[in-house]
Amino acid sequence: MPENRITKFRGLLAGANEEDQAEMAFEALQAMDAAAVIDVIVGWAEQTDKLFELNQALLEHMAASAPKLPPGDDPPDLEGHFS
Numbered sequence: 001m002p003e004n005r006i007t008k009f010r011g012l013l014a015g016a017n018e019e020d021q022a023e024m025a026f027e028a029l030q031a032m033d034a035a036a037v038i039d040v041i042v043g044w045a046e047q048t049d050k051l052f053e054l055n056q057a058l059l060e061h062m063a064a065s066a067p068k069l070p071p072g073d074d075p076p077d078l079e080g081h082f083s
Contacts, residue, residue: 009028013021029037 009024013024016024029040032040
């Protein structure tokens with residue numbers, strides 16, 4: 001696949017630290033017209049919603065598939081084992 005502006009920009013972002021990523025994204029948004037900026041922000045919001053839904057589903061699955069202890073059986077005390 002030939003490298004276009006988008007793939008070049010992704011490559012720059014992937015190799016940058018968070019501060020540089022924020023600055024590049026800000027500069028890219030400033031270079032766009034208002035409609036394009038709105039489309040980008042809406043896309044980010046949709047991705048955030050999808051990630052939240054995925055996180056909720058994962059947490060629910062983990063809770064449902066957690067091993068059940070017999071009544072009166074307490075989990076082992078692990079305090080001090082991970083410090």
